[in-house]
Amino acid sequence: MSSSSAVTEAPDPRGGALPGTLPRLLAGIPPEGAMSLEEHLAVHGPLPELGGGRRRDRDEGARLVEEIERAGLLGHGGAAFPTARKMRAVAAARGRAIVVANGAEGEPASRKDRTLMASLPHLVLDGASLAATAVGASEAIVCVCGSAPASLQALNGALEERELRPDPRRSTSIRLAEVPGDYVAGEESALLKHLAGGAATPTFRPPMPYEQGLRRRPTLIQNVETLAHIALIARHGAAWFRRLGTASEPGSALVTLSGPVAHPGVYEIEHGASLSSLIEAGGGATAGFRGALLGGYGGSWIAAERLHGVALSNEHLAAHGASLGAGVVLLLSDEACPVAETARVARWLALQSAGQCGPCVHGLDSLAATLAQIATGSAPAKAGARIERLAALVSRRGACGHPDGAVSLLLSALESFSVEFADHARHGACERCASPSELPLPRRSQAKAEPSTRGPFA
Amino acid sequence: MSERLRVNPIACEAHGMCAELLPERITLDEWGYPLIDGRPLEPRLVQNALRAAQACPTFALLVERDGDNRRR
Numbered sequence: 001m002s003s004s005s006a007v008t009e010a011p012d013p014r015g016g017a018l019p020g021t022l023p024r025l026l027a028g029i030p031p032e033g034a035m036s037l038e039e040h041l042a043v044h045g046p047l048p049e050l051g052g053g054r055r056r057d058r059d060e061g062a063r064l065v066e067e068i069e070r071a072g073l074l075g076h077g078g079a080a081f082p083t084a085r086k087m088r089a090v091a092a093a094r095g096r097a098i099v100v101a102n103g104a105e106g107e108p109a110s111r112k113d114r115t116l117m118a119s120l121p122h123l124v125l126d127g128a129s130l131a132a133t134a135v136g137a138s139e140a141i142v143c144v145c146g147s148a149p150a151s152l153q154a155l156n157g158a159l160e161e162r163e164l165r166p167d168p169r170r171s172t173s174i175r176l177a178e179v180p181g182d183y184v185a186g187e188e189s190a191l192l193k194h195l196a197g198g199a200a201t202p203t204f205r206p207p208m209p210y211e212q213g214l215r216r217r218p219t220l221i222q223n224v225e226t227l228a229h230i231a232l233i234a235r236h237g238a239a240w241f242r243r244l245g246t247a248s249e250p251g252s253a254l255v256t257l258s259g260p261v262a263h264p265g266v267y268e269i270e271h272g273a274s275l276s277s278l279i280e281a282g283g284g285a286t287a288g289f290r291g292a293l294l295g296g297y298g299g300s301w302i303a304a305e306r307l308h309g310v311a312l313s314n315e316h317l318a319a320h321g322a323s324l325g326a327g328v329v330l331l332l333s334d335e336a337c338p339v340a341e342t343a344r345v346a347r348w349l350a351l352q353s354a355g356q357c358g359p360c361v362h363g364l365d366s367l368a369a370t371l372a373q374i375a376t377g378s379a380p381a382k383a384g385a386r387i388e389r390l391a392a393l394v395s396r397r398g399a400c401g402h403p404d405g406a407v408s409l410l411l412s413a414l415e416s417f418s419v420e421f422a423d424h425a426r427h428g429a430c431e432r433c434a435s436p437s438e439l440p441l442p443r444r445s446q447a448k449a450e451p452s453t454r455g456p457f458a
Numbered sequence: 459m460s461e462r463l464r465v466n467p468i469a470c471e472a473h474g475m476c477a478e479l480l481p482e483r484i485t486l487d488e489w490g491y492p493l494i495d496g497r498p499l500e501p502r503l504v505q506n507a508l509r510a511a512q513a514c515p516t517f518a519l520l521v522e523r524d525g526d527n528r529r530r
Contacts, residue, residue, distance in 0.1 A: 357467035358467065393488070
């Protein structure tokens with residue numbers, strides 16, 4: 001606990017990163033602008049010396065991976081993959097590794113990564129540098145969506161501060177890369193293809209990034225929040241990390257709460273915290289809601305009547321067919337029509353296809369068309385069966401997980417709002433169908449390449 | 459060691475040759491893209507599977523050995 005004295009001096013009157021309590025990542029977060037290097041060191045303390053001298057870099061890296069493994073840290077980009085396992089695979093692969101920090105955050109309802117990068121850039125940079133040590137990389141690239149200028153600015157400023165106050169024990173070269181804001185651009189292989197100079201579209205695997213990633217070198221890709229947790233685990237240790245959360249999902253998580261609450265925004269929760277405590281932290285509900293979207297647009301709906309007692313951990317959410325994913329918690333208000341919202345998101349998701357894989361291009365398009373028919377009451381009699389068939393034709397048939405995520409979301413909407421869907425199929429649009437969209441649907445920042453025109457029916 | 463079929467969905471352009479040459483394991487969906495039975499190939503089908511892979515105009519059909527990422 002090298003930083004305990006520094007923590008007591010933290011500007012945050014609640015005690016900042018006092019071991020075992022919240023907030024951790026968000027300790028001392030400035031009301032606006034980015035936390036300076038000086039403030040960062042005052043709140044969290046300096047990075048501890050894990051090894052001794054450069055000669056022992058390898059030991060230092062191995063010890064850090066062990067600590068992360070004991071902490072039980074899981075990735076915060078959506079898949080909740082064990083971070084240490086990924087690191088070991090990268091460290092074991094042949095060649096000098098590269099670290100890629102993924103801050104692309106293409107998830108429309110998520111704000112947590114850009115908030116973290118814009119407000120607390122040094123946590124992300126600490127984590128990137130530590131991850132490089134862990135896997136024996138000399139280079140780290142932080143990828144930030146071009147539509148998050150505050151994040152880019154904060155990280156640029158933070159890198160400049162660090163250049164003026166270099167840490168002699170750490171020589172990782174860190175640079176920023178601006179990536180497109182498209183939904184699939186943040187997918188691992190798409191990110192790597194973009195960094196290599198290509199379009200930000202997924203590639204066919206294997207080879208996996210951990211064996212042959214950027215410049216054919218073993219590449220560790222971690223979400224920026226995951227890296228920020230590493231910055232704290234390195235300082236406080238695995239036992240401290242495990243004082244929050246559950247046995248299978250230790251620690252805290254950043255979530256983006258939106259919908260009819262008094263203060264929508266980014267919150268830090270303990271894994272396993274109740275949904276009601278999050279809503280309370282957000283100032284309470286300002287209106288009734290029909291359900292909650294968990295995870296993001298590749299996630300799942302839980303209907304309002306099943307939300308009582310819901311806890312925010314993957315273990316608990318699995319029983320509801322949901323997961324915490326990228327930390328999106330979106331409440332859909334009573335004012336919205338879940339059928340119209342789902343039909344709009346279905347069309348948006350179809351447009352997000354990179355246009356490379358036939359089943360995704362045609363399947364998501366057909367799903368969106370069928371849902372639009374249901375929403376307007378013009379669907380043929382067996383539209384439900386058609387959707388099930390399309391879902392099966394799309395699932396697991398793309399190079400990336402986009403079609404699978406889209407299908408998961410749409411099927412869970414049909415299940416959670418089955419009464420509303422049946423009503424629309426019979427009677428057409430309802431009076432709430434024309435309500436303004438509550439589910440965010442960003443416009444594309446740039447012209448998209450034409451969808452594939454290949455195939456016999458295209 | 460056994461062989462399995464896999465499709466590179468990015469390379470696949472729905473020519474449909476594979477389903478002609480290996481109907482035992484490959485059918486086409488409503489858009490013409492192959493639906494693959496990914497269970498291990500019976501030995502008697504391996505030759506035909508390799509022929510189907512070679513016949514694919516975009517080399518999108520792969521015959522892969524278990525535990526081996528090398529494509530044949």
